[in-house]
Amino acid sequence: MADIVPLHKEEPRGLVLREISGGVLRLTLNNPPANTLSVALMEVLMAELDAVAQSDEIRVVVLAASGALFSAGHDLKELTQHRIDVDEGRAFFERTIRLCADLMLKINHLPQPVLAEIDGLATAAGCQLVASCDLAICTDSSTFCTPGVNIGLFCSTPMVAVSRAAHPKQAMEMLLTGETIDASTAKDFGLVNRIVPKQYLQQVVNKYAAVIASKSPQALKIGKQAFYRQAQMGIEDAYAFATGVMVENLLKADAKEGIGAVLGKRTPEWKE
Template identity: 50%
Template sequence: MSEASASEMEASWGFIRLQRASGVAILTLARPASRNSLSDGMMADVSGALTELADDASVRAIVLDAEGPVFSAGHDLKEIQAHRSDNDRGRTYFESVLARCSALMTQIVRQPQPVIAAVEGMATAAGCQLVASCDLAVAGAGARFCTPGVNIGLFCHTPMVALSRSVGRKHAMEMLLLGEWVEAPEAHRMGLVNRIAPAGEARSLALELAQKIASKSRVPVKLGKAAFYTQAEMGLDDAYAYASRVMAENMMARDADEGISAVIGKRTPQWEDR
């Protein structure tokens, strides 16, 4: 999908931009002046856009990117500190904002379409959590990642959840305990990102991957994404039993019949998404 075609169906929200074209949606964090922090407004807009896209059968994959030199700096610390003067010193707000952030990350995992992060610049704290929560991630060569909470007396507890499910435990603990920058090549080696693009081209590569996904039948992609995360939390025997049930269900789909018939007939399958 070209940049020109992507602009055909663009909608502006308060904190994001949303574009649709050729089976792919691009959701752009659009508050570079605030380092695309996950403020109350940003989280509400991203969640609202994902909800809208979940019901859009024409959208088969989603690319999540950002304007400016920072992908996302995590929570809006000024917004958080403003609640220190509350009667409970901010506890109610802190619990609320963390619950809403956790709900957003879970929403990404449960989104029917695969979500691909396209990261240029820095992704820190909950911004790194956002990348780790996506199904795939592409990083520009200059991208950097960090969970720096420990440096300001605040362990990155909630980013830890997504990070520990995305990379190995030793890698996750190193990031969480040291709070140091991880450059794009190391993030790739750790498994935090899938591909590295030349600086400034993460979005283009993410769109290329999204288009490949969009060319598949919607049925196995939707079933497969949900099944992947469900079985990952199970023991081995339960995971195989569950995966077998889901695969049998998938085999009953019209597109599975069509796909197998196309292989046997040595022709290109014609998907109907059912």
Template identity: 50%
Template structure:
């Protein structure tokens, strides 16, 4: 296991799975500008690595992330405030732009921008003890940027319920609403997230890139336009070496040898 970077975000790579750990448990892992920048940098570095097939984002302590560092939002200029949310947007967009699937491993509370982070990840595993919320309305700062990711994950009515009341939902409800994929016992959350990442990382890296990028490109298109775009994507995908190898291996009942092209 190789350590790639350190605090505020620890990064490890093992058997084609990278793990990014938020490591400020005493402050409930706030998404400060420094932390968000470190996450973005690490994701971009890993995104360009052919040695990484999937990425897990996890956290130390009782909270996954309580959201933005509120001390950074007090007594600042408008340009300062704009910068903070621009850094946040860059992080969220990077998660969905890099070729590898990103999996959130949520052991505790994911609130405000922390909930946004979970909603933005491609997949999410939650502990039975995890809770999710967008409580900004309670402190006079509506969770407008978390709303972008959360509403796309769970739909309008459920998102507005979270946003307007500021109340948290438990992990089982989050799974029922589509905010997370699975709920597991607390001691299994990291294990299951890494297991899922390992399963994903078995696929051709080229195929994962094509599939992930295609998913986000088509998801908000009208159905006819989505079919038109994805038909072309699938036709060109079928011509790739890895697709030809994978189909041949399936027919010949052998394990494929991915070339990444």
């Protein structure tokens, strides 16, 4: 397994650490003590995901975090510092929130599946990050919240991802109360897929990632894109769209190889 190294060597601390093994890229938020989504961290993460999108080597991405918190969301100190700007911070606020939205969309549009590995608190934009990932696995001591309402700032952008992962009324419960929910409640709400003991977290995530990485990259790309597109359609339009996707998928090299492997009782060899 490769050593963990900073993405950008010019950054002495390394806001994002990266590790590649078996087609799986592990990106670890490394902005202690709260792993806040500062502008600098989000820019580094965006650059890494841009590179991933062009990679034939990387099949799956895992988003993890160092320290006791997964992410406390936006850097409130960084935002507050810009209140003394001539425009009272408007331009910086717009830059920060737009960058965060672009980051979440980048995860959504990324050809490769993205798994969140959570150990600790994921709050506000940190919870948004979890909800934006395709799968999420957490420890039994992890907690989640969208607490903006507690400080006079409704979590409007986290709401976009959270309301698509959780049932609308459960998302509204989080947004209106600002209260922290435990891992079990987060699973009931639909924010996470599985809860595991802390000592097994990385082992379970790695197993999920390895299983997914063994599938056809072509099929994964087609399927992920289609999943999110059809989810925004009415059922008739969704079936019409999915029918077209399925036919085109059947014509691809990997589908031909996969079906041939089943009929020939052999292991498929993916072409792309």
